[in-house]
Amino acid sequence: MATVTAMPARSRKQVVGRSRRTLAAAVALILFAIVLPFIPPFTGQDYQRYLVGAAYTAALAVAFDFTAGYIDIVNFGFAAFVGIGAYTSALLAVDLGLPPGLGLIAGAGAAGLVGLATGMLTLRLRGIYAAVMAWFVGLALMGLVRNLTDITRGSMGLNVPRLLGTDDNLPYYYVMLALLLVTIAVLTYVIRSNVGLAFRAIGQNLQAARASGINPTRFLVLNFTLSCAFAGLMGGFYAHYYTILTPDLMSTTRTIEVLAVAYIGGRGSLWGPAIIAFPLYIGTELLRTQLASLPGLHLVLYGLLLIVVMVYWPGGVAGVVRKTALWWERRSEKAADATTSSAS
Amino acid sequence: MTTATNLRTVPLARRFLTFTWGVVALVVLVLAIALIFQPSIFVDTLVTGGMWALMAGGLALVFGVMNIPNFAHGEMFMIGGLVSWVIYQPIRDAFLNDPKNMFLQVVGPIPGILVAAVVGFLVGVLLETVLFRALRKRSRDQWVMNTFLLTAGVSVMLVNGDRMVFGNDYRGVPRYWDVHSLQILGVPVAVDRIAVFVIAMISIGVFSYFLQRTRTGRAMRAVSQDETGAQMAGISLNRIFMLTMGLSCGLAALAGAALLSIFPNSPDVGVQPLYLAWYVVILAGLGNVQGAIAGAFIVSLLQTLAVTYLGLGWVDVAPTAVIILILLFKPSGLFGSEVKGVWEQ
Amino acid sequence: MLKITGLESGYELLQVLWGVDLHVDEGEFVALLGPNGAGKTTTLRAIAGYVPALHGSVTFRGQQISGMSPNKVSAAGIGYVSEALNLFPSMSIYENLLVGAYTVKDKAKIKANIDLVYELFPRLHERSGQLAGTLSGGERKMLAIGRGLMPSPSLLLVDEPSLGLAPIPTLAAFDALKQLSKRGVTILLVEQNVNTTLRIVDRAYVLEQGRIVLEGTGEQLLGDTHVQEAYLGI
Numbered sequence: 001m002a003t004v005t006a007m008p009a010r011s012r013k014q015v016v017g018r019s020r021r022t023l024a025a026a027v028a029l030i031l032f033a034i035v036l037p038f039i040p041p042f043t044g045q046d047y048q049r050y051l052v053g054a055a056y057t058a059a060l061a062v063a064f065d066f067t068a069g070y071i072d073i074v075n076f077g078f079a080a081f082v083g084i085g086a087y088t089s090a091l092l093a094v095d096l097g098l099p100p101g102l103g104l105i106a107g108a109g110a111a112g113l114v115g116l117a118t119g120m121l122t123l124r125l126r127g128i129y130a131a132v133m134a135w136f137v138g139l140a141l142m143g144l145v146r147n148l149t150d151i152t153r154g155s156m157g158l159n160v161p162r163l164l165g166t167d168d169n170l171p172y173y174y175v176m177l178a179l180l181l182v183t184i185a186v187l188t189y190v191i192r193s194n195v196g197l198a199f200r201a202i203g204q205n206l207q208a209a210r211a212s213g214i215n216p217t218r219f220l221v222l223n224f225t226l227s228c229a230f231a232g233l234m235g236g237f238y239a240h241y242y243t244i245l246t247p248d249l250m251s252t253t254r255t256i257e258v259l260a261v262a263y264i265g266g267r268g269s270l271w272g273p274a275i276i277a278f279p280l281y282i283g284t285e286l287l288r289t290q291l292a293s294l295p296g297l298h299l300v301l302y303g304l305l306l307i308v309v310m311v312y313w314p315g316g317v318a319g320v321v322r323k324t325a326l327w328w329e330r331r332s333e334k335a336a337d338a339t340t341s342s343a344s
Numbered sequence: 345m346t347t348a349t350n351l352r353t354v355p356l357a358r359r360f361l362t363f364t365w366g367v368v369a370l371v372v373l374v375l376a377i378a379l380i381f382q383p384s385i386f387v388d389t390l391v392t393g394g395m396w397a398l399m400a401g402g403l404a405l406v407f408g409v410m411n412i413p414n415f416a417h418g419e420m421f422m423i424g425g426l427v428s429w430v431i432y433q434p435i436r437d438a439f440l441n442d443p444k445n446m447f448l449q450v451v452g453p454i455p456g457i458l459v460a461a462v463v464g465f466l467v468g469v470l471l472e473t474v475l476f477r478a479l480r481k482r483s484r485d486q487w488v489m490n491t492f493l494l495t496a497g498v499s500v501m502l503v504n505g506d507r508m509v510f511g512n513d514y515r516g517v518p519r520y521w522d523v524h525s526l527q528i529l530g531v532p533v534a535v536d537r538i539a540v541f542v543i544a545m546i547s548i549g550v551f552s553y554f555l556q557r558t559r560t561g562r563a564m565r566a567v568s569q570d571e572t573g574a575q576m577a578g579i580s581l582n583r584i585f586m587l588t589m590g591l592s593c594g595l596a597a598l599a600g601a602a603l604l605s606i607f608p609n610s611p612d613v614g615v616q617p618l619y620l621a622w623y624v625v626i627l628a629g630l631g632n633v634q635g636a637i638a639g640a641f642i643v644s645l646l647q648t649l650a651v652t653y654l655g656l657g658w659v660d661v662a663p664t665a666v667i668i669l670i671l672l673f674k675p676s677g678l679f680g681s682e683v684k685g686v687w688e689q
Numbered sequence: 690m691l692k693i694t695g696l697e698s699g700y701e702l703l704q705v706l707w708g709v710d711l712h713v714d715e716g717e718f719v720a721l722l723g724p725n726g727a728g729k730t731t732t733l734r735a736i737a738g739y740v741p742a743l744h745g746s747v748t749f750r751g752q753q754i755s756g757m758s759p760n761k762v763s764a765a766g767i768g769y770v771s772e773a774l775n776l777f778p779s780m781s782i783y784e785n786l787l788v789g790a791y792t793v794k795d796k797a798k799i800k801a802n803i804d805l806v807y808e809l810f811p812r813l814h815e816r817s818g819q820l821a822g823t824l825s826g827g828e829r830k831m832l833a834i835g836r837g838l839m840p841s842p843s844l845l846l847v848d849e850p851s852l853g854l855a856p857i858p859t860l861a862a863f864d865a866l867k868q869l870s871k872r873g874v875t876i877l878l879v880e881q882n883v884n885t886t887l888r889i890v891d892r893a894y895v896l897e898q899g900r901i902v903l904e905g906t907g908e909q910l911l912g913d914t915h916v917q918e919a920y921l922g923i
Contacts, residue, residue: 074489121672128413128488132626133671136664139619143661252615253503256496263493295512296504296611303501310494311479559791566777566788572739573775578763578792578840 029275033177037170046289048169050282052241055176056234058277059183061261062270063230066187068259069268070196071223072203073123074131076255077138078231083250085111085232086239087145087152090160093240100163104236111232112225114141119224123217126206135252142250155246163240172241179237180274183230188270190226199223203268257299260306266318276317280305367670367678371642374649383529385648391537393644394544398599399617400624400636401551402592408568408631409588411488412476415495417596417621418614419502420464424597425609426506427463428456429515432604436517453520457543457601464597468590471498476589477582499614507611516608536605543602547595548637555633564588568631596621619660620647627667629677639678643667690715690875691736691767691844695745696755698735705731707899708745713844713877718870720878720886720907722920723896729879730772732896733846736877737769738762749844764792768842772849774833778822782813782832785821789839798841806835809865827858834865844875851882863889883920887911895920 033055041047060082067073075081085107092098092106122133145152152158164171190196198219201209210216239245248254261280266272284298291297309316315323378385403417432453439448475494480487521539525532555561566574567584575581599617600607607613624643628635643663650662670678691713699705705728713719721729734740735755736747742755754762763769777785786806790799807814810831816824821832830850837845850862859882867889870876880886887893887907895903895916903913910916917923 072489074493121668128492128630129626131489131492132413132622133668136623136626136668140661140664140668143658143664147655147657147661253500253612256500259493259496260500294508296507299504300501300508303497303499303504306497307475307494307501310490310497311475311482314483314490559787562780562784562788563791565780566791569777569779570775572759572771572773573777573836574788575739575759576737576763576769576771576775577789577836578760579788580758580760 026271030181034174037173045169047282048173050285051278052169052173052176053285054278054281055173055180056238056241057258057261057281058274059176059180059234060231060258061265061273061277062180062183062187063227063234064258065262065265065267065270065273066191066230067223067227068262069270070191070199070203071220072127073134073220073224074259075224075227076131076135076252077118077141078134078227078258079252079254080138080141080250081111081115081228081231082235082238082254083145083245083247084114084141084228085235086245086249087158087235088232089236090158090239090245091151093161094158100161100236100240103240104163104233107236107239108229108233111235112229115228115231116221116225118228119221123220123224135255138250138252138255142247145250146247152245152247155248158245160239160243160245162243163237176237176241179233183233184270184274187226187230191270195219195222253299256306257302260302263309264305264316266316266321269316269318269322272316272318272321367642368638371645374645379529382652384531385645385652387528387531387533388648388651389641389645391533391541392647393641394541394548395599395603396617396620396624396644397548397637397640398544398551398595399621400628400640401548401633402595403621404625404628404631404633404636405555405564406588406592407625408633409564410472410476410491410585411631412491412495412589413488413630414592415492415618416471416499416502417495417592418616418618419499420467420593420596420614421600421603421607421617422502422506422609422611422614423467424460424464424600425604425607425613426510426515426600427460427597428453428601428604429517429609431456431459432517432520449521449523453517457598460601461594461598464600465590465594467597468593469586471593472586472589476585499618503611503614510611512611514608514610517605519605540602540606543598547598551591551595552634552637560584560587616660620663623663623667627670627678629679632677632679635677635679642678690717690750691877692748693732693736693745696732696735696742696747697744698731698740698742700740704743705899706735709896709899709901711894711901711904713875715843716870716873716875718866718876718878718889718891720880720890720893721896722880722883722886722893722910724919725881727896728899729896730848733769733771733848733877733879736762737767737846763840763842766840766843768837768840768845770833770837770845770847770850772852774829776821776829776832776836779820781818781820782824783817785832785836786813786839789836792840799839802839802841806838809838809868810835826853827855827861830854830858830862831865834862834869838869838874842874844877845869846877846879848879849881850878851880851885859885883916887916 036042037048037051042051064075064078067075088110089100089103089107092103093100098106118134118137122130122137125133146154148154149156163175191199198209198214201212201214202216202219206216235249238249261277262273264280265274265276284301287301288298313319375386375389378389399417399421403414406412406414435448435452435455439445439452442448475498476491479490479494519534519536521535523535525534526538555565563574563579563584564587566577566579567581571581574584600614607617620643624639625636627643628639646663646666647659650658654662693709693711696709697704697706709728709732711721721732723729731740735742738754738757738759738761745755746753747755749765749767752765754765754767757765777788780788786803787799790802793799793802812828813831813835816828821829824832834847834850847866850866851859854862863885866876866878878886878890887910890907892904892906893910894901895910903910903915905913
């Protein structure tokens with residue numbers, strides 16, 4: 001808001017031009033993602049499995065960034081909400097025979113509800129307290145799933161029916177890609193609306209937001225619930241794609257993996273985490289399979305990248321792209337100025 | 345001024361009827377009952393509580409002095425266990441070849457435990473000088489959250505680095521001191537656990553003395569209360585930060601080494617101690633070192649009760665639930681936070 | 690003893706000092722006066738090492754001290770009592786003084802200095818076990834000055850001791866500074882309370898908009914028309 005009003009009048013045209021360029025880039029990227037499985041080496045089943053995993057990770061990172069990047073709450077229990085969605089959907093399918101497609105929705109609903117309760121419980125707190133409380137809630141949820149072995153089979157693992165009646169990875173990739181795009185579309189829509197404006201106001205300065213008549217708690221809880229619901233949706237997909245569930249899915253390590261992708265991609269951008277997830281996930285999976293003698297190497301890299309981003313590179317990839325775009329715009333602006341002044 | 349007069353005029357009885365003291369009184373009561381009817385709960389609480397106090401005390405110290413919520417604290421525990429295991433192996437072999445050698449039997453485990461503490465200290469110093477100092481130089485905006493995520497990265501790296509180099513196997517010792525258990529209050533207690541308790545008590549004593557009575561310890565507390573004021577007094581922040589991080593990591597490594605026979609070393613052995621230390625620190629109030637030492641015994645009691653009456657699987661769930669409940673009533677922790685600017689973050 | 694030439698300094702986006710020249714000689718009691726926002730506090734902070742110097746130099750006993758970190762400046766013998774006081778609220782008065790003596794190795798000297806502070810401010814002696822966070826405004830100022838004296842600084846920088854104090858504690862604070870000066874401590878005092886200050890100091894500077902505009906002895910400045918119009922309301 002402030003940046004728009006502060007801009008000189010003549011740059012309105014530029015803003016329109018910029019959004020058109022953004023749209024073009026988005027369409028190009030989506031098309032690229034659609035044809036990717038037909039470009040070698042992605043035609044093989046192995047690589048297509050990586051693609052599914054990458055799209056899954058991307059969607060999680062986007063949903064995570066929705067809270068971390070906009071309302072400045074780091075949900076350290078994020079993986080637990082993925083797990084709630086996964087177990088809800090899986091148990092409905094296993095015990096009641098509900099079709100997995102409906103189970104996904106139910107999983108999202110369950111994770112959203114638990115997210116709502118957690119949000120109401122913890123979002124009176126800020127910063128590190130909120131993060132740690134969400135973490136504790138996540139740990140408690142994981143403990144429950146692990147201990148209620150009669151229902152979840154605990155660490156022995158729960159076998160889940162597949163989402164589609166095929167073992168081919170390609171259809172799964174398109175389902176997951178569709179889920180990813182829906183996630184990005186919905187969350188971007190929310191961010192661009194007045195609600196999103198309130199989110200950013202709260203994230204940047206809670207007191208000022210409150211002073212200008214925003215009821216922060218309601219927005220915080222709304223944001224948190226939405227993020228958890230999407231986490232649950234992806235959890236459902238995870239359950240019916242990988243077909244085996246253990247409580248490990250809900251562990252803090254899983255949260256940190258998503259968190260690392262979100263921060264390396266650049267917090268507060270949604271698209272940054274989505275894009276970076278692909279090379280990052282595929283690259284680390286390749287490392288893992290090529291260097292099986294060094295277990296954990298890929299996670300060492302995640303950790304290292306997260307450290308580097310936190311210390312030296314706070315905006316992540318999105319930050320670098322933004323800075324470059326700004327530099328480019330300034331340069332072309334200067335060039336335009338030069339031509340107009342020489343003409344007059 | 346107002347708080348001062350309030351403290352002086354509020355009647356003693358009212359001061360002790362607060363929520364905090366209620367909880368503390370409840371804990372003491374439960375322990376007293378346990379002492380009479382189920383001494384094992386009493387003994388277990390004290391033995392494990394001592395070690396969690398070391399973990400949590402260090403965690404609270406680093407938060408209090410440096411405002412860093414250390415997520416990699418559990419990995420210091422892991423490193424401690426690893427170092428002690430590596431050093432103890434040859435000594436143990438020598439002892440097994442010469443089972444009559446009482447000297448090796450008694451003193452054998454000690455070098456590993458001591459070296460582990462020293463290595464922990466050095467790792468802490470390294471973390472401060474390489475990572476935190478660099479981040480501090482770049483920006484102190486959102487410091488608490490950024491360092492939390494930074495240490496999360498450190499944690500992932502150390503866990504998987506360990507996995508990469510040493511593999512997933514458990515590396516433990518059945519016992520440091522392989523002798524008959526002693527009877528305490530009618531409960532058999534392994535000598536290892538007694539040793540653990542003694543090590544914890546000595547370390548806590550030295551640690552408290554250091555913080556309260558020595559020049560450097562006082563300087564640490566000064567930095568935690570007012571950084572600018574500390575600089576005015578000629579205290580070098582960098583030096584204190586280095587020592588604080590080293591001390592905290594050293595204590596965690598010491599705990600990991602001392603508990604090697606109970607927590608066999610593996611890449612993610614630090615996870616549970618990390619959770620526990622965090623429960624304690626949040627329960628006691630972030631950055632409150634003395635509160636953390638007291639809180640460690642409360643959490644230890646909750647854990648022991650959960651294991652005794654609910655089963656081993658609930659060892660984490662029950663304390664978490666109780667802590668979440670307590671924090672709903674007292675978000676700043678039982679003993680209050682002594683930290684500057686936590687709430688503004 | 691302290692010599693500042695052409696000092697320019699300020700914060701990230703805001704330069705505050707635009708060439709300050711001043712000097713303080715051994716044993717002098719010098720005041721730095723001026724309106725709000727003139728840069729008095731920034732000058733002290735720049736000397737003490739909390740704000741970087743952009744240009745110019747600060748030398749102390751011939752040694753260049755601009756660019757040094759605050760704890761080095763303190764170790765060089767410059768004590769600083771800030772506006773915010775920066776006491777350690779959860780420590781007792783006695784402990785605050787002990788931390789103040791952090792750079793002193795000699796135990797006997799620490800004890801002597803504590804005695805000196807207690808002699809200067811008997812009230813601190815009475816309450817030596819009380820936590821600093823529970824002290825009154827006047828007591829807090831005394832403690833801050835006392836802590837500043839603990840390393841026996843050769844130069845003491847004092848920022849607005851009268852800030853937020855009632856008239857009587859203010860006079861007590863000035864009195865204490867006067868006594869210190871008599872004992873041979875060199876003092877550079879920043880104040881807004883121009884009238885009282887000019888009556889107790891040897892010499893004073895007037896700082897306006899980041900530059901020194903006037904300099905003179907207390908009496909000279911009391912008689913100056915600009916000072917009378919702008920600060921004394923005559």
